Amino acid sequence: MILWTIFGYLLGSIPFGLVIARALGLGDLRAIGSGNIGATNVLRTGNKPAALATLLLDSGKGAIAVLVARQFGGDMAAVLAGGAAFLGHCFPVWLGFKGGKGVATFLGTLIALHWPLGLIACGVWLLTAAVSRISSLSALLAAALSPVFAWGMGRTDLIAVSLFMAVLIVVRHRPNIARLLDGTEPRIGKKG
Numbered sequence: 001m002i003l004w005t006i007f008g009y010l011l012g013s014i015p016f017g018l019v020i021a022r023a024l025g026l027g028d029l030r031a032i033g034s035g036n037i038g039a040t041n042v043l044r045t046g047n048k049p050a051a052l053a054t055l056l057l058d059s060g061k062g063a064i065a066v067l068v069a070r071q072f073g074g075d076m077a078a079v080l081a082g083g084a085a086f087l088g089h090c091f092p093v094w095l096g097f098k099g100g101k102g103v104a105t106f107l108g109t110l111i112a113l114h115w116p117l118g119l120i121a122c123g124v125w126l127l128t129a130a131v132s133r134i135s136s137l138s139a140l141l142a143a144a145l146s147p148v149f150a151w152g153m154g155r156t157d158l159i160a161v162s163l164f165m166a167v168l169i170v171v172r173h174r175p176n177i178a179r180l181l182d183g184t185e186p187r188i189g190k191k192g
Contacts, residue, residue: 001080004073008065008081012088012105015095016057017042020050030098033186038100040135040188058100059108061085066112075157082109083161090172101172103139106165110146114155117162121146133187136176143169 017037021029026045029037033044038058043051062085069081089105091097107125111118121142128138143166150158170177179185 001073001077004069004077004081005084008069008084009088010093011061011065011081012085013092013094013099014057014061014088015092015099016061017054017100018095020054020057021045024050026050036100037095038102039104043188055104058089058104059111061089062105062107062109063112066109070112078113079157079161082113083164085109086165086168090168101139102165102169103135103143106143106146106169109165110158110162113158113161114150114153117146117150117153117155117158120149129188134180134185135188136173136185137180139169140173140177 015037017039018029021027021032021042024047026032026042026047029035029041029045033041035041039051039055042054045051062082065085066078066082070078073081086102086105086109088099090099090102092099103125107118107122109118110121124145125138125142128141129135132138146162146166147159150156150162176185
């Protein structure tokens with residue numbers, strides 16, 4: 001189980017947004033917009049394909065960690081690898097433990113762990129984003145409701161990992177929460 005946790009963490013630590021932005025000459029994401037290395041901040045560069053690629057790769061690393069660990073180590077290995085991939089995205093060893101907020105990796109991990117739960121979380125994010133046009137609010141609601149949905153679906157085995165990810169997403173969004181409360185949180189697609 002320790003090896004699967006390490007595998008998940010190292011996979012999750014790959015900063016795809018930073019790599020893509022540099023490869024495309026978009027600059028250092030840590031000096032743009034929110035300074036985050038995720039897809040929402042890549043979108044602030046104005047490059048939608050780069051943002052989509054970041055979203056897919058960041059969610060994919062959570063899903064791949066789960067699927068590989070499940071195939072070779074079983075369900076508990078999958079949960080540990082997925083949670084560790086999420087943790088790796090938030091605190092990547094390659095960037096001095098200063099990473100992203102983990103939302104895409106959270107969604108990819110949930111989809112791979114139990115696709116109905118993952119799709120519900122994605123649906124909450126999409127619905128909230130469509131109404132509010134605020135990525136952070138969408139992420140906070142999707143994360144906060146995921147343990148509740150896991151419980152409601154009878155997936156008590158996923159409550160702890162979804163709660164862990166939800167709590168960390170809230171912690172990583174503290175500045176966003178302050179801006180939401182004072183009405184200054186930027187809308188999706190606003191350039192940095």
